[in-house]
Amino acid sequence: MKNVDQVIRAFRDRGYKVTPQRIAILEVLEGNKTHPSADDIYVSLRRKHPTMSFTTVYNTLETLKELGEIQELTIDQRRLHYDPDITLHHHIMCTQCGHIDDIFADYTQAIQVPEEILRRFHVNGHSVQFYGLCSYCQDHGDA
Numbered sequence: 001m002k003n004v005d006q007v008i009r010a011f012r013d014r015g016y017k018v019t020p021q022r023i024a025i026l027e028v029l030e031g032n033k034t035h036p037s038a039d040d041i042y043v044s045l046r047r048k049h050p051t052m053s054f055t056t057v058y059n060t061l062e063t064l065k066e067l068g069e070i071q072e073l074t075i076d077q078r079r080l081h082y083d084p085d086i087t088l089h090h091h092i093m094c095t096q097c098g099h100i101d102d103i104f105a106d107y108t109q110a111i112q113v114p115e116e117i118l119r120r121f122h123v124n125g126h127s128v129q130f131y132g133l134c135s136y137c138q139d140h141g142d143a
């Protein structure tokens with residue numbers, strides 16, 4: 001994601017309204033490395049912005065996704081998460097607490113795509129998802 005001011009300009013250029021609620025959502029996302037879900041963002045803003053609705057959060061995330069400012073993560077089967085870092089990277093999720101971390105590694109050479117697929121596809125992207133137990137959950141055992 002570009003910085004908040006640049007995204008506001010991109011919204012205006014496309015005729016989207018820029019409300020204080022939308023700006024608050026952009027501020028939560030800027031530089032955010034926690035990979036929040038729509039609900040995480042909604043809960044974190046509700047107190048300071050009592051008029052904030054879940055629909056506003058969801059619609060703003062959809063718009064940001066369309067503009068290519070954020071990426072949607074499907075690593076968690078229970079809910080979608082969002083990442084303002086749109087550079088190519090991969091993720092690992094703790095299967096106990098759901099914490100998601102970034103993995104900046106290039107698996108292009110490590111992953112062998114079968115010949116049979118290469119005959120039919122020109123491969124231009126890939127996504128690797130890892131699952132495990134984070135250090136906190138390893139130390140604290142079963143809840």
Ligand SMILES: [Zn+2]
Nearest residue numbers: 094097134137
């Ligand atoms: Zn954990």
Ligand SMILES: [Zn+2]
Nearest residue numbers: 083085089102
């Ligand atoms: Zn990430």
